[in-house]
Every structure is written in C-alpha cells, then in structure tokens.
Amino acid sequence: MGAAVFFGCAGIAFGPALALVLLTVAAEPLRVIVLVAGAFFWLVSLLLASLIWFVSVHLSDREDARLQYGLLIFGAAVSVLLQEAFRFAYFKLLKKADEGLATISEDGRSPISLRQMAYVSGLSFGIISGVFSVINILADSIGPGTVGIHGDSPYYFITSAFLTMALVLLHTFWGVIFFDACEKRRYWCLGLVVGSHLLTSGLTFLNPRYEASLVPIFIITLCTGLWAFVTAGGSFHNILKCLSCKQEDDSRVMMYSALQVPLED
C-alpha cells in the first residue's frame, strides 16, 4: 500500500497519456494550447451535466435509493451526450481557427493540420476525463487504509487505473474518428462514436464484476484504436515501411548543370 500503489496506479493510468504528451504535444506551442482548450471544453460539459444531475437530485426524493441510483445513471448518460456535443463544438471552433490560421499564414497553409488537432483534442479530453475520474482515488491511495474492508472488491485501485488508461486512449481514438467523420460528413460514424462512448460508460455500471466490464472495454479500445488508425490514413503497408526504417527514395534527381532560370515568355 501507500507509495507503491500510488505510483503503480498513476503509471498505469497516465503512462500512455504522459508519453503521448511528451513526445507529440509538448514541443509545439499550438498543440499545447489546443490541449488546454480541449480540457476546458470538457470541463464545461461536465459542469453542465453536473448541474442537470444536481437539479434532478434536489427535485427528487432523497431517501429512495433506487431512484438516486437511476438518477445517477441518467446523469452519466447526459454527461456522455454533453461531452460529445462539446466535442462537436470544439470541432467547429478548431475548424474556424484552422481557416483563420491558414488565411493569415505566409504560405496559405495553417501551421497545424486538422488531423493533428483532432488527435490533440481527443487526447486532451481523455487526459482531463481520466484525471477527474481518478485523481482523488490516487490521492487516497497514498494514505493508510484497507481496500474493500466492508465487502467491496479489493481490486478497486488497480481496476480504476486500468479503466482510466482505457478511457484516455478511447477518447484519443474517438477524437480522431469524430473529427474525420465531421469533416467527411459521415454521420453514421458520429453515431457509432457516441454509441460506443455510451456503451463504454454503460459497461462500467457493471462494476465490480470486472470480467464483465474491463474485458469488453479493452476489446472496444482495441477496435476503436484500429478504426482510428485506419481513419488517420494508416495501413499495414505503412507499418511495414515504418518498421523497416527504409529511407524514402527521392525520385526527384536534379542535375545541377541543367538548372537554369526559366525563359521569359
């Protein structure tokens, strides 16, 4: 217990996210700004969902446990829908920003592509969502205590960490797919993303039956990852090329003696 659990669970939950941020986002200022703004949008969506849940709880009978449980599930569903709505809003904002950046740049191209922004925005949603889900649990894990002493599952910390990692990756993939679907106006893709988010959130309602929740969620993560990879333009061929570390053949060969100033017409 204590520090070991804290560092272990923190590493499991945020290892991939941290690596992705350090390797791909931290060096570029624009991407960092997109990251922070994405976190802001997610927070606003959470705020609204909490407001709705709070109002509904206060309007209802506090003593009825089943009703409260139902309201919680309702709140979670509303939150998922609002998150996706704010993802769409963020897409609109980034599209405008992309156009703005392109028009005012020197060569007419924006310094950051919409695909990159899709990836970073998905990552930002994932990170802030994961952090909000698990940070208090991690803080508690440093201190003394026995997990599940009242009969709950003793694997609470580690499963939370794994769920968080899955969620972070899922949000990243959803971001890529979502933005691409919005760009190409494939609304069935959008529906699938929202549906898989709802499904993932719904599967967590099966906790603490972890074999029923964790395993399907990881399968969903894998499938969504493959889908996002294909959407982003990846293919088996690309992987092979990347792994074989071949130099790109430059098919353009310039004969320096042949260089001349183009003739004036």
Added chain:
Amino acid sequence: MTELSAHLPQFQHGQLSENFPDNHLSNTQESLASALFNADQNDNSERRRHDNSERRRNDNAESETNGQPQNNTQQVVEQDEEEDEELTLKYGAKHVIMLFVPVTLCMVVVVATIKSVSFYTRKDGQLIYTPFTEETETVGQRALNSILNAAIMISVIIVMTILLVVLYKYRCYKVIHGWLIISSLLLLFFFSFIYLGEVFKTYNVAMDYITVALMIWNFGVVGMICIHWKGPLRLQQAYLIMISALMALVFIKYLPEWTAWLILAVISVYDLVAVLCPKGPLRMLVETAQERNETLFPALIYSSTMVWLVNMAEEDPEAQRKASKNSTYDKQGSANQTGTEDAEADDGGFSREWQQQRDNRIGPIESTPESRAAVQALPSNSQTSEDPEERGVKLGLGDFIFYSVLVGKASATASGDWNTTLACFVAILIGLCLTLLLLAIFKKALPALPISITFGLVFYFATDNLVQPFMDQLAFHQFYI
C-alpha cells in the same frame, strides 16, 4: 498591476544601446501597419509597463510593511499590432506557452506547499486590514463582515495607487526606488526565512541557526542582485516566481475564506475599471510616463526573454575612422599597408605562438586596430534579435500572485480537493489565453486579471458545489463517464 506585453527585445538593465530602438520596427514586414504603434509608442509602452510594475512594486512594498495586498491594477500592452496577424498568432502561441510555464510553476509551488506544510492553512489571526472576523454566529453577519473587510482592503489599494501616481507625478523617484528595495528585502529574507523554517518543521529536519543564516543570506543577496541588477535570465525568472509564490502564500494564510473570494472578485473589477476608464489611476500613470519618455525599473515584471546587445570589443574611434577611409578594405592588404608601430605593438591579444601557427596555416593576417574596427563596423548581428521568435513577453507579478492565491485557496479549502484545484488551474490558463487573444484583436491595453479570475471563481464554486458531489457518487460506484 499586471501588464502582458509583447515587445521587441528587452534590454538588460544597464546595457542599453543607442542605435537599437530606431530600427526595431523597420525590418519587420507587416501587412497590418497601424499608425498608432510606431517606434515611439513602442518605447512608451515599454515605459508604461515599467511604470505600472513600479507602481505595483510600490504597493507591494507597502503591503510588506503593513500587510496589505498589492496594488492589482493590471494592464495588458500589446506592442506588435502592426505585425502580420499570422506572425502575431504564431508569436502569440509561443509566448502564451512562455507565460503558461511560469504561471504553472508558481501555482505548483503554492499548491505543493499548501498540501504539505500545514502552517499556511492554519488560522493564526488576520491582517490588520481585514479586522472583521468571520467566526460569527449567523451567515448574514459573516457575509457583512467579509464585505466590510473587502471594502477596507480595496480602499487601501486605491489610496496607495493614488499615492503612487502622485509620487510619480512629482518625480519622487528615490522614494519609489527605496520602497521597491525594502519590499524585496522583506520578501527575500524575512518571508523566505519563515517558509524555510516551516518546511523544516513539517519534515522534522534538525537544523542549526548558523546554517540557516548562511542559506538565507546567500538566497537573499543573490535574489536582490538578480532582481534589481543583472543576473542570468533563468535565475531571475526563478526568483520572481519564488517571491510571487511567497506573497501568495501569505495572502492564503491571512485572508479568511469569504473575504479572500470577495477580494479576488473586487480586484478584478477594479482592474478592469482602472485600466479602461479615462480617469483611472493606471491610465494617468501611463500617460505621465509617456509624456516623460521614461523607462522604469524592471524589478517587478516577469520577462520571458532578456535580449541584450553584446557589444564586441570596445570600439576604437581612431581605428574606425581609418578603416572607413579605406573603401576597398582588404584585411590582408591593410595589414601590410598600415604596418605602423601601433600595429606591431597592438597584437590584439593573440600570443606569439598562436600568430605563428596562424601564419603557417592561412597566411599573414594581422589583427590590427583597423581590422577589428572594420569588423565592428559590419552591420551588427543584433538585428537578428528583431526576429519575432526572439521577442519576449512580460507579465506583472501581481497576476502571478492573484492566480496563485485563487488556486491555492481552492486547494486549501475545497471539498472537491484535487478536482477543484485542477478545474481552477485550467480556467486560469484559458483566461490567460483568451486575454492574449483579445489583445491581438483589440490592440490596446487590457487588464489581465478579470477574465482569468472570473473563470477561476466560476469554476471553483461550480466544481466545489456541483461537480464534486456528482464525481463523488460516480467514484463510489466506480462508474466512468
């Protein structure tokens, strides 16, 4: 006060070069040239910035001695409006990050201290400027007391601001300077001594007075030198962050809860009013500084880059005149032509052996006063410092302090704990980002506090009261959204 300014290279104190200011705009190609912002304006804005920081420093000094909070008038000055928008944005993105990092560091220091050192969350009385206690029987009484406390604090700030404007108007520079020195002395020695003592107590470290005296003495003296005179840029930035964090910790400790939130809110409003109203004290200060064409002390502004001109070896006017006469100047040739006793005596610092080696390798080339002067007469490489990438951004320390107060208070008193702290942190960063964006759009002085503090306050209360119960319930059932 806080000024967010994007400006052309900032000079290290005491290394100003004459020719620089005139051409810092001529080389940049801007498509949106604005008539308002010419070279004079740039210098004025720089002065404005310094004026404002100095004013804040004044109040800071005052606050050190009287336990008052600092003057918080913030002003955002954008200097490169005529720049290509793309350049501004690209430049803006990089400089937003240059501000994110120190603000984040300051907040991290404050939150880490609050979480570990219990001294700063313990109630040990209040400042004399918030005399009304909040330990009252009724909620109404508590609200009234906190409103009165905030009113007293704000009126003190207003009075000190006006005092500063008056001092500046009547050219009492020595008073202002002395105030600055005293306040930074207090921060760097006294407050850091207390901080060190509390940290030792928290971790139960046995320490003797002699070692502590040595450590604090070194810390303080190096700090004074870095902040008020010259020093490595990173070290100066680190010291500014540390004193902002120390100041914020003092506020977090000595301001009771409701008073603190009220003061934050009122200070944002005051900042807005003071910067944008025609009769605001800040504005008057700025205009006075503009009239006088003066620069101020850089001691109270966090600057992200410090570009100074490194003058090459001191120019020899004689040699320069000789060099300029030779229109077809050939280094090698001149060495032979001007082979005077001067040239022989003055070997430019190269030793005999080195010269022989050089002669063997590349032929006889002398380092003569003329050759050196000719090299110095070449267009200076300092023009590269006009490159947009090199420009620095400045943010007043008052901003750091109030941002950190907000986040620190959130981490100290919120029931949502880390969720609330993180929400406030993101809110403040976004506020900062938006402020810079507004700056790029409106191209005039803007206060830097209101947007961030508003977002921060909204997120604090919303997260603490709405989000925290929701997330708590979800975590209890291990639901994920």
